[in-house]
Amino acid sequence: MQVLLADHAGFCFGVQRALDQVEKEVGQGNRVVTYGPLIHNPQVVERLARQGVEEVKDLAGASSGKLVIRSHGVGPEVYEQAKQCGFDIVDATCPFVHKVQKLAKDFTDQGYQVIVAGDRNHPEVQGIVAWTGGKALVVADEQEAKALDLQGKAALIAQTTLKEATLRHIESALRGKPIELAVRNTICAATSKRQDAARRLAAEVDVMVVVGGRNSSNTAKLAQICQGAAVPTYHVETADELDPEWFQGKQKAGVTAGASTPRWIIEEVVQRMTDVNQEQATTELNEQKQEA
Numbered sequence: 160m161q162v163l164l165a166d167h168a169g170f171c172f173g174v175q176r177a178l179d180q181v182e183k184e185v186g187q188g189n190r191v192v193t194y195g196p197l198i199h200n201p202q203v204v205e206r207l208a209r210q211g212v213e214e215v216k217d218l219a220g221a222s223s224g225k226l227v228i229r230s231h232g233v234g235p236e237v238y239e240q241a242k243q244c245g246f247d248i249v250d251a252t253c254p255f256v257h258k259v260q261k262l263a264k265d266f267t268d269q270g271y272q273v274i275v276a277g278d279r280n281h282p283e284v285q286g287i288v289a290w291t292g293g294k295a296l297v298v299a300d301e302q303e304a305k306a307l308d309l310q311g312k313a314a315l316i317a318q319t320t321l322k323e324a325t326l327r328h329i330e331s332a333l334r335g336k337p338i339e340l341a342v343r344n345t346i347c348a349a350t351s352k353r354q355d356a357a358r359r360l361a362a363e364v365d366v367m368v369v370v371g372g373r374n375s376s377n378t379a380k381l382a383q384i385c386q387g388a389a390v391p392t393y394h395v396e397t398a399d400e401l402d403p404e405w406f407q408g409k410q411k412a413g414v415t416a417g418a419s420t421p422r423w424i425i426e427e428v429v430q431r432m433t434d435v436n437q438e439q440a441t442t443e444l445n446e447q448k449q450e451a
């Protein structure tokens with residue numbers, strides 16, 4: 160069995176950058192606190208915890224040190240509160256997310272009604288809305304966009320991980336309204352590149368393994384895409400979850416991984432699949448010898 164790794168599997172630029180910043184601070188002996196889990200991967204969060212990195216959900220009452228703002232970003236009130244609490248801020252907000260926050264703020268300052276296409280429960284979207292002083296509206300789909308009562312100037316921007324098609328549908332729903340509409344496509348290419356590569360690989364293999372945290376929505380989305388290619392697909396967090404049965408009689412197996420899956424976990428999975436394959440080949444060879 161051939162084991163093939165999809166292009167763009169694993170960490171995106173923003174997540175890698177955030178982890179590098181945390182590791183640098185830890186390496187310098189600083190007390191490091193992250194505001195929420197740094198990334199949606201339990202193994203990475205556990206590893207950081209073993210290195211002394213703490214996670215806080217509420218800054219009030221947290222003691223001082225280096226406070227890492229994760230790649231999703233936060234609203235201006237969090238920077239303010241962190242300063243008041245005596246934290247030194249390490250801003251690991253992805254530069255692409257910063258750009259969306261700035262657009263949201265600038266449009267609001269110029270009198271536009273900002274509309275964010277995305278998931279209102281996602282921290283990135285909540286952070287973007289906070290930069291508009293809570294004035295931005297969030298729509299998840301075309302229906303929600305159609306239901307908006309708008310007038311004057313509006314600006315449509317998107318959560319960085321939104322699907323391109325969803326943005327286009329929302330845009331056409333808004334085009335039907337009597338407003339002056341500005342649209343900025345703020346979707347990050349990393350997500351679509353990873354998804355396209357997974358789709359391509361799933362179409363040419365007999366089985367797919369998707370690696371990533373069960374709490375990672377982009378990993379779950381990758382698994383859905385692979386299932387959509389009608390190939391047996393298994394979502395695992397670590398190599399220990401692999402079942403040799405999945406690969407019995409298969410010629411080609413594909414591997415992809417979410418944006419919060421580190422390289423070491425992907426390598427362990429690929430290695431374990433290669434080992435399983437060799438064990439199965441040896442067993443088959445021995446059986447053939449016994450039959451001969």
Ligand code: F3S
Nearest residue numbers: 171173253255319347
């Ligand atoms: Fe940044 Fe794009 Fe990753 S916005 S955090 S590089 S998915």
